[in-house]
Amino acid sequence: xxxxxxxxxxxxxxxxxxxxxxxxxxxxxxxxxxxxxxxxxxxxxxxxxxxxxxxxxxxxxxxxxxxxxxxxxxxxxxxxxxxxxxxxxxxxxxxxxxxxxxxxxxxxxxxxxxxxxxxxxxxxxxxxxxxxxxxxxxxxxxxxxxxxxxxxxxxxxxxxxxxxxxxxxxxxxxxxxxxxxxxxxxxxxxxxxxxxxxxxxxxxxxxxxxxxxxxxxxxxxxxxxxxxxxxxxxxxxxxxxxxxxxxxxxxxxxxxxxxxxxxxxxxxxxxxxxxxxxxxxxxxxxxxxxxxxxxxxxxxxxxxxxxxxxxxxxxxxxxxxxxxx
Amino acid sequence: xxxxxxxxxxxxxxxxxxxxxxxxxxxxxxxxxxxxxxxxxxxxxxxxxxxxxxxxxxxxxxxxxxxxxxxxxxxxxxxxxxxxxxxxxxxxxxxxxxxxxxxxxxxxxxxxxxxxxxxxxxxxxxxxxxxxxxxxxxxxxxxxxxxxxxxxxxxxxxxxxxxxxxxxxxxxxxxxxxxxxxxxxxxxxxxxxxxxxxxxxxxxxxxxxxxxxxxxxxxxxxxxxxxxxxxxxxxxxxx
Amino acid sequence: xxxxxxxxxxxxxxxxxxxxxxxxxxxxxxxxxxxxxxxxxxxxxxxxxxxxxxxxxxxxxxxxxxxxxxxxxxxxxxxxxxxxxxxxxxxxxxxxxxxxxxxxxxxxxxxxxxxxxxxxxxxxxxxxxxxxxxxxxxxxxxxxxxxxxxxxxxxxxxxxxxxxxxxxxxxxxxxxxxxxxxxxxxxxxxxxxxxxxxxxxxxxxxxxxxxxxxxxxxxxxxxxxxxxxxxxxxxxxxxxxxxxxxxxxxxxxxxxxxxxxxxxxxxxxxxxxxxxxxxxxxxxxxxxxxxxxxxxxxxxxxxxxxxxxxxxxxxxxxxxxxxxxxxxxxxxxxxxxxxxxxxxxxxxxxxxxxxxxxxxxxxxxxxxxxxxxxxxxxxxxxxxxxxxxxxxxxxxxxxxxxxxxxxxxxxxxxxxxxxxxxxxxxxxxx
Numbered sequence: 006x007x008x009x010x011x012x013x014x015x016x017x018x019x020x021x022x023x024x025x026x027x028x029x030x031x032x033x034x035x036x037x038x039x040x041x042x043x044x045x046x047x048x049x050x051x052x053x054x055x056x057x058x059x060x061x062x063x064x065x066x067x068x069x070x071x072x073x074x075x076x077x078x079x080x081x082x083x084x085x086x087x088x089x090x091x092x093x094x095x096x097x098x099x100x101x102x103x104x105x106x107x108x109x110x111x112x113x114x115x116x117x118x119x120x121x122x123x124x125x126x127x128x129x130x131x132x133x134x135x136x137x138x139x140x141x142x143x144x145x146x147x148x149x150x151x152x153x154x155x156x157x158x159x160x161x162x163x164x165x166x167x168x169x170x171x172x173x174x175x176x177x178x179x180x181x182x183x184x185x186x187x188x189x190x191x192x193x194x195x196x197x198x199x200x201x202x203x204x205x206x207x208x209x210x211x212x213x214x215x216x217x218x219x220x221x222x223x224x225x226x227x228x229x230x231x232x233x234x235x236x237x238x239x240x241x242x243x244x245x246x247x248x249x250x251x252x253x254x255x256x257x258x259x260x261x262x263x264x265x266x267x268x269x270x271x272x273x274x275x276x277x278x279x280x281x282x283x284x285x286x287x288x289x290x291x292x293x294x295x296x297x298x299x300x301x302x303x304x305x306x307x308x309x310x311x312x313x314x315x316x317x318x319x320x321x322x323x324x325x326x327x328x329x330x
Numbered sequence: 331x332x333x334x335x336x337x338x339x340x341x342x343x344x345x346x347x348x349x350x351x352x353x354x355x356x357x358x359x360x361x362x363x364x365x366x367x368x369x370x371x372x373x374x375x376x377x378x379x380x381x382x383x384x385x386x387x388x389x390x391x392x393x394x395x396x397x398x399x400x401x402x403x404x405x406x407x408x409x410x411x412x413x414x415x416x417x418x419x420x421x422x423x424x425x426x427x428x429x430x431x432x433x434x435x436x437x438x439x440x441x442x443x444x445x446x447x448x449x450x451x452x453x454x455x456x457x458x459x460x461x462x463x464x465x466x467x468x469x470x471x472x473x474x475x476x477x478x479x480x481x482x483x484x485x486x487x488x489x490x491x492x493x494x495x496x497x498x499x500x501x502x503x504x505x506x507x508x509x510x511x512x513x514x515x516x517x518x519x520x521x522x523x524x525x526x527x528x529x530x531x532x533x534x535x536x537x538x539x540x541x542x543x544x545x546x547x548x549x550x551x552x553x554x555x556x557x558x559x560x561x562x563x564x565x566x567x568x569x
Numbered sequence: 570x571x572x573x574x575x576x577x578x579x580x581x582x583x584x585x586x587x588x589x590x591x592x593x594x595x596x597x598x599x600x601x602x603x604x605x606x607x608x609x610x611x612x613x614x615x616x617x618x619x620x621x622x623x624x625x626x627x628x629x630x631x632x633x634x635x636x637x638x639x640x641x642x643x644x645x646x647x648x649x650x651x652x653x654x655x656x657x658x659x660x661x662x663x664x665x666x667x668x669x670x671x672x673x674x675x676x677x678x679x680x681x682x683x684x685x686x687x688x689x690x691x692x693x694x695x696x697x698x699x700x701x702x703x704x705x706x707x708x709x710x711x712x713x714x715x716x717x718x719x720x721x722x723x724x725x726x727x728x729x730x731x732x733x734x735x736x737x738x739x740x741x742x743x744x745x746x747x748x749x750x751x752x753x754x755x756x757x758x759x760x761x762x763x764x765x766x767x768x769x770x771x772x773x774x775x776x777x778x779x780x781x782x783x784x785x786x787x788x789x790x791x792x793x794x795x796x797x798x799x800x801x802x803x804x805x806x807x808x809x810x811x812x813x814x815x816x817x818x819x820x821x822x823x824x825x826x827x828x829x830x831x832x833x834x835x836x837x838x839x840x841x842x843x844x845x846x847x848x849x850x851x852x853x854x855x856x857x858x859x860x861x862x863x864x865x866x867x868x869x870x871x872x873x874x875x876x877x878x879x880x881x882x883x884x885x886x887x888x889x890x891x892x893x894x895x896x897x898x899x900x901x902x903x904x905x906x907x908x909x910x911x912x913x914x915x916x917x918x919x920x921x922x923x924x925x926x927x928x929x930x931x932x933x934x935x936x937x938x939x940x941x942x943x944x945x946x947x948x949x950x951x952x953x954x955x956x957x958x959x960x961x962x963x964x965x966x967x968x969x970x971x972x973x974x975x976x977x978x979x980x981x982x983x984x985x986x987x988x989x990x991x992x993x994x995x996x997x998x999x
Contacts, residue, residue, distance in 0.1 A: 037584075072690070076701050122522070130556035131427055138423035146617075149559050152925065164848055164926030169561055173552040184925060193772060199709035200694045201701040217701075219687025219694055220616075223709050225626040229772035231925045235626060238617035248423030261615040262686030277531035281422045287429045288550070289525040289542070300401025301530075302521025310522060316924075319771050330517075561624075561929055 064098050067091055076201065077214040077253065089253065096258050101244060104258070106251045109275040111208035117269055117324065118209075118296035118303040119283075120312070121183055124330040125290035128153055128174035128181040135285030136185075139270060140256040141248055143240035150234070150267040151185045151282060163315075183291075184315070185282070186211065186232035186267035187323030194224040194233065203264070209296075209324055210269050212254040218263040225264060229316050230323070233266045269293070296324065391535050392501055397508075397519040405519070405534035408527055408541065409501045429525065430541055447487040468546045471510065481506055481545070500540075507539045515539075571736045574969045578735065579958045582967065586957070594953065597946040604943010607936045608683060616686060618936045624929035625920040627684070629937045632912035633944070634680035636792070637673045638763045639785060639911065641719065643793015644670035645756035646823055652749040658816045662801055664963065667727045668955035669797060670756075674720040676948035681716075683940055708766040715759040722752040727955075731962050736969045760785050773919045775852035778841075784834045785911070790827035792907040794820045795900035800952075802897055810960050815996070821896055825884040828903060832881055835874065835910075855928070856918040865930050866917060873909030876902050 057065070070091055080088060089106050096102040133151045142148040154166035158178050166182070175181065192211050195203055202218040205211045225233045239261045251257040252272035259265055270280035274293070278284075283291040294303035306312065310328040391406035399405040419428040446454040446462065454462065471480075483491035490498045490506045498505040508515035517523035518536070525542070527535040539545070610618055621628045647666035650656035682688040694700035695713055704710040726745050733740035764782040771777050798820050805812040842853035854860055859867050880903035889895040922928045933941075961967035 079701075120522075127550065127553070128555055129553055130558075131429075134425070134556045135420075135422035135427055138425045141423070147557075147560055148623075152559065153555075154925070162848075162926075164851065164922060166926065168925075168927065169558045171555070171558045174555050175550075175552065193770070196703070196706035197708065197769075199703055199707045199713060201703040201707075217694060219685050219691045221681075221685045221687070221709060222626045223707070223766070225623070226767075226919070227770045227772055229924045231624075231923050231927070234623050235616075237619075237622070238615040246424050261617075274530065276529070278529040279526065284420045284525075285422060285427050285429065286525070287542070289523060289537075292521060294521075294530045298401075300399075300403070302400050302526070305400035305520040306522045309520070328522075330523075561927055 060098065064095075067095050067098070071095065071216060074216055076217050078204070085253075092253070092257060100242075100247070100258065102247050102249065102258070104247075104249045104251050106253055106257050107272055107275075108253050109272075111206050111210075112275065113207075114295075114297055115208045116296045117188065117274060118294060118301075118307075119187075119269070119325045120292040120303055120306045120310075121325065121327050122288075122290040122292070122330065123180055123182050123327050125288040126153070126181040126183060126286075127288055127290075128155055128170065128176075128179075129287060131285045131287055132183065132282035132291065135281040136267070138246060139248055139273075139281035140267075141240075141242045141251075141258070143236065143238075144243065144246075145238065145241045148234050148240070148265075150232070151183055152231075153181055153183045155179050156182055182327065184230055184232075185325075186228075186269075187230055187314075187321075187325035188269060190322035190324060191320060193227045193229065193319070193321055197223040197227045199223065206254070208275070210254075210271055210274075211266070212268055212271065213264055213266065214254070215257075215259050215263040215265065220262040220264065222264065229319050229321060233264050235264050236261045394504070394519070394536075395502060396505060397515065399534055400520040403534075405536060407501070407504065407536055407538045410538070410540070443487045449486070450484055466546050470546060470548050501538065503539050503545065507545075570971055571969045572732075574971060575732055575735050578961075578967045578969075582957045582961050583954050590957075594950065597950045597953070600946035601943045601950065604940045604946065607939035607943065611683070611936050611940065612686070618934060620931055620933045620937060622929055622931075624923045624927060625917060625931040627916055627920070628931055629912075629933045629941050630680045630684040632916040633941055634677050634684070635763055635767075635785075635915060636908050636912040637677045637680065637948075638716070638760050639789025639907075640793050640796060641670045641673035641677060641716075641723075642756045642760040642786070642789045643797070644673075644723065645753050646790060646794050646820070647797065648749060648756070649753050650819075652746060653753065656819075658813050658819060661810070661812055661963075662797070662816050662820075664727050664730065664959050665800060665804065665956060666797060667723045668952055668959060669793075669800065670723040671720065671727075671955060672948040672952035674716055674723065675951050676944050677716055678720070679944045679947060680941075681712075683944065708762060708769055711762045712759070712766060715755065715762050719752065719755050719759050722748055722755060726752070727959070731959055735962050735967060737972050757786065760789050767915070767919065772924050773852075774849035775919045776915075778838075780834060780838060784831070784838070787827055787831040787834055788907050788911045791824055791831050792904050792911075794824040794827070795903045795907075798824065798900045799897060799904070802893065804956070804960070808960060810964060817896075818891065819996070821884065821890050821900075824900065824903065825881070825890060828877065828881040828884060831907070832877060835877075851922050851926075852918045852920075855921050856914060860922065860928060863921070863928050863930055865932070866913065869909055870914045873906045873914055876906030877910060880906060 074088060075084065085108050089108060092106055093104050096104040130153050133149050136151050137149060152168050154163060154168050155170045155176065156166040156179060158180060188209050188211050192205060195205060195211065199221060200217060200219055203211060203213045203224055222235055225235060236259055240259055248256060250272055255268045255271040274280055279293050283293045292302050292306060294301035296303060298304065306328055307326060312326040312328045314323050314326055390409045392409055393404050394407050419426050446452055481490055483489045483497050486497065488500065490500060490503060492498055492505060493509050504515055514523055525537045527537060619628065644666040647659050647663045651659040651663035695702055702710050726748055729745055730740045761782045764785040767776040768778060768781040798817055801812050801817055804810050842850040846854060851860060855863060856866050856870050880899045883895055883899040884890050917931050921930065
C-alpha cells in the first residue's frame with residue numbers, strides 16, 4: 006500500500022493529509038472492546054440484581070408474567086382468572102389499591118346505543134367530571150374522554166366551535182354538543198391495529214386490551230372523532246380518588262404506552278347500570294339503552310325524533326345519535 | 331300536655347337523626363365478590379336502584395298513572411325527596427354529584443300544609459300571613475292568568491287540582507304538568523325527556539317533574555361549568 | 570473456512586482505514602450515543618418527553634420513516650436496470666444501491682421502534698403464531714412484513730454476490746435473479762404500502778387521496794437517486810472503485826424526471842385543495858398559509874418547495890446537469906427539499922386540525938431531535954460499513970486466503986452484451 010518501507014504507522018500517506026493516517030487494526034479493536042467492557046461494567050454496577058426484597062421480587066415476577074401474557078381473546082377462563090388475580094395484586098403493589106376487576110362478558114341480545122339531546126345540553130360538563138372520576142383518568146395530563154363544544158346557533162360545524170369555553174353556561178345564542186367514542190358499528194380504528202389489540206365486542210363496545218397494545222397509535226390516526234387517548238406518561242390518580250370497581254377492558258389501571266378510550270362505562274353497563282356521563286347529566290340530555298330492544302327509550306327516540314350523527318358520510322355508523330326537542 | 335309535646339319533639343329529633351345515620355348504606359361494589367356477577371334482572375336492578383341513589387338513603391317510588399313507558403309497560407316515578415338537600419345525587423367513582431337543577435323544597439312532613447290550611451280556611455294568625463310562602467316567586471305559568479288555586483287544590487292544598495276536577499298528589503305532578511305540556515310529558519314517559527334513576531335495564535324509575543323544574547320558576551339558572559380542557563397542554567401539566 | 574475468512578476480511582475492512590475514516594465513524598458513534606441516551610430517556614420517562622400529544626400523535630419519527638422508506642425503495646432504480654435490463658453502466662453501482670437500501674431500511678425499522686413504546690421488547694406480538702399479526706387488515710402489519718422482507722432481500726442478495734466474489738466464484742445467476750425480480754416488485758410495494766398507511770384513513774382528508782401513493786413514489790425516485798448520485802460521486806472521487814460517469818448521468822436524468830413529476834403532483838394537490846377550499850382543505854391551508862395564529866409549518870414548507878423548484882430547475886438545464894459542480898449541490902438541495910416536503914410536510918399537517926376541528930401544534934423536543942439524529946447516524950454508520958466491506962471485494966483486493974492459485978486469479982467477467990433490441994441511438998454523454 007505505502008511505498009515507505011520502514012515506519013509501521015507512517016505519519017502521512019502519499020497524499021500527505023493528516024486525516025489519512027492509517028490506524029492499526031489492533032489498536033482500533035482494542036479501543037472498541039475496551040469501551041464495551043467499561044460500558045458493561047458500568048451498567049452492571051447500576052443494576053439492582055442483588056438486593057431485592059420479597060415484594061420487589063414478586064413485583065418483578067408479576068411484571069414478567071404481565072409482559073408475556075396472552076391476548077385477552079385467546080385466554081381460557083382459567084387464564085383470565087389468573088390474569089385478573091395478577092392485575093389486582095399489581096394494583097395493590099404498585100398503587101396500594103384494592104381493585105376489583107371484572108371480566109363480565111357482553112349480555113346476549115344487547116347492543117348499546119346512545120342519544121344526545123342538543124336542546125337540553127347546557128354545557129355544564131358534569132359528564133366530563135363524572136367520567137374522569139369513574140374511569141380513573143390521568144389527572145396529570147387532564148385526560149378527558151368527553152368533549153363539549155359550544156356552538157353558535159345556526160351552524161353545526163365543529164371547526165368553528167369552542168370546546169375551551171369557561172364562562173357561565175348556557176351562553177346566549179349558543180347550543181352545546183358533546184363528543185366521545187361513538188362505538189361505531191363499522192369502526193375505522195379496529196382494522197388498522199397491527200397486533201389486533203382493539204376490537205368490537207358483541208354488545209357494540211369497541212375495547213382495547215391495554216396489555217397487548219404496543220402503542221403504535223395507528224388507531225388514533227384512524228379515528229374520525231378523536232375518541233382515543235394515549236398514555237404518554239404513567240397515569241396518576243390520587244389514591245383516595247381511585248374507583249376500585251373496574252373491568253379488564255375498561256377502567257382498570259393503565260400504564261404508559263397504551264391507548265385508551267371511552268367504553269360506555271363497560272364495568273357499569275354490563276351490570277345493567279347507566280354510564281357515568283348519562284347519570285351525571287343534570288338536564289337529562291343523555292339517553293342510553295339497548296338498540297335490540299324495540300321498546301327501549303333509545304329506540305323510541307330514533308323512531309320519533311329527528312336524529313343525526315357526525316360525519317355520516319364516512320360510513321362509520323356511529324352508535325351515537327344527536328337529536329333536538 | 332307539655333310532656334306530650336316534649337316527647338313528640340324528642341321522637342321527631344330521634345327520627346331525624348336516625349334517618350341521618352341510615353345514610354351510610356352499602357355501595358353495590360362493596361358487596362361480597364360474586365354478588366354482582368349475575369345477569370341483571372329487574373329484581374337486581376331494582377335492588378341496585380334502591381341501594382345507591384346517592385346521598386339519600388332510599389328512593390321511594392310510586393307507579394305512574396295514565397302514561398306508559400316506551401315499551402307500553404308501566405314505569406315508576408320517584409317520590410318527592412325527604413332529604414334536606416333535595417333532589418337526587420349519584421356517586422361516580424368517589425365523587426358524588428347532585429343532579430337536580432333546582433333547590434330542594436322543604437319536606438311536607440317537616441311542616442305540613444294542614445298546619446295553616448284546613449280545607450278552605452286559613453287558621454294561621456293574620457300577622458304571619460305575609461311571612462308565608464314569601465320564598466316562592468311565581469313566574470310560571472304567566473300567560474294564562476293563573477293563580478295559586480290554578481294548580482293547588484283550594485280544598486286540600488296538599489293536593490294538586492287537575493282541570494277535570496280530580497285531585498292528584500304532589501308526587502303525581504306529571505298529571506298536572508301534562509295538561510299544558512303534553513308533548514313534554516309524552517317524551518318524558520318515553521324516555522326522551524327527564525332522567526332515569528336506575529340502570530338501562532329492567533325496572534324503570536324516573537325522576538318527577540319538580541325534581542328538575544321548580545314549578546313556580548322552572549327556568550334553568552346559568553351555572554359555572556366544570557373546568558375546560560387545556561388544548562395546548564394536553565399532557566404534562568406541571569405541578 | 571471461507572466464511573470465517575470472509576468475516577475476518579470484512580472486519581478488517583471495517584476497522585482499518587485512514588484517520589478521516591475513523592473520525593467519521595467516531596463522530597457517528599458519538600451521535601448514536603447521544604441518540605441512545607435520548608431513547609433511554611424516552612423509554613424510562615414515557616413519551617411525555619416528546620412533543621407528540623393526543624392531537625398530533627405521530628411526529629418526527631414517522632415523518633422520517635415515511636421519507637426513508639422512499640429512499641429504500643429507490644434502490645430499485647439501479648437494481649432494475651442492472652439485473653433485469655442488463656444495463657452495464659449500473660452494474661458497478663448496484664451493490665452500493667443495495668447497501669443504501671439496507672441502511673435506509675435499518676433506519677426505518679429504528680424509527681418505527683422509536684415511535685412505539687411497546688417496541689422493541691414486545692416485537693413478538695407482531696408475529697403470527699405466538700403473537701397476533703393483524704394481516705391483511707392492518708397496513709402497519711403489511712408494512713412490517715414488507716420492510717423486513719425487503720431488508721432480507723437486500724442483505725441476502727448482495728452478500729451472496731460478495732461472498733462468491735470473495736471466494737473467487739461467479740455467483741450463479743439462477744440463484745439470485747428470481748429474487749431480484751421479486752425485490753423489484755417488492756420495492757415499489759413497500760412504498761405503496763407505507764403510502765396506504767396514511768391514505769387509508771378517511772378520518773384525515775389531507776392524506777385520504779389517491780394521489781398519495783404515486784406522490785410517494787415520485788418523491789422517492791427523486792430523493793433516492795439524488796442521494797445515490799452524491800454517494801457515487803463521493804466513491805468515484807475518493808476511492809479506486811470505478812463508477813462510470815454515464816451511470817451518474819443516467820441517475821441524474823432519472824432524478825430530474827422524477828423531480829418534475831413530483832412538482833406536477835404538487836401542483837395538482839395545490840389546485841385540488843385550494844381551487845374551492847372546503848373544510849377538508851384545512852390541513853393544507855394550515856401547512857401552506859397557516860390557520861389563524863397557527864402557522865408554525867409555513868416557513869418550512871415554503872422553503873422545502875422553493876428548494877425543490879430550484880433544484881429541479883438546475884437539473885433541467887442539460888449543461889448544468891452534466892457539470893458536477895452544479896449537479897452535486899442540486900442533488901443535495903433536492904434531497905433536503907424532499908425531506909422537508911415529505912417528512913414534515915406530510916405527517917404533521919395530517920393531524921392539524923384534529924378531526925373535531927381543534928388545533929394543537931407540534932414542536933419536537935430535544936429527545937426527538939437527538940434520537941432522530943442518532944438514527945440517521947446509525948444509518949450512515951451501517952452504510953459506511955457495507956460500502957467498506959463491498960468495495961475491496963469488488964475491486965478484487967479482498968480474496969479468501971484459502972484459494973488456490975487458479976481460483977485467486979482475477980475474475981474476468983465477460984462484458985455483458987446489450988440485449989438484442991432494435992438499434993437505439995446511444996445516450997449522449999459528456
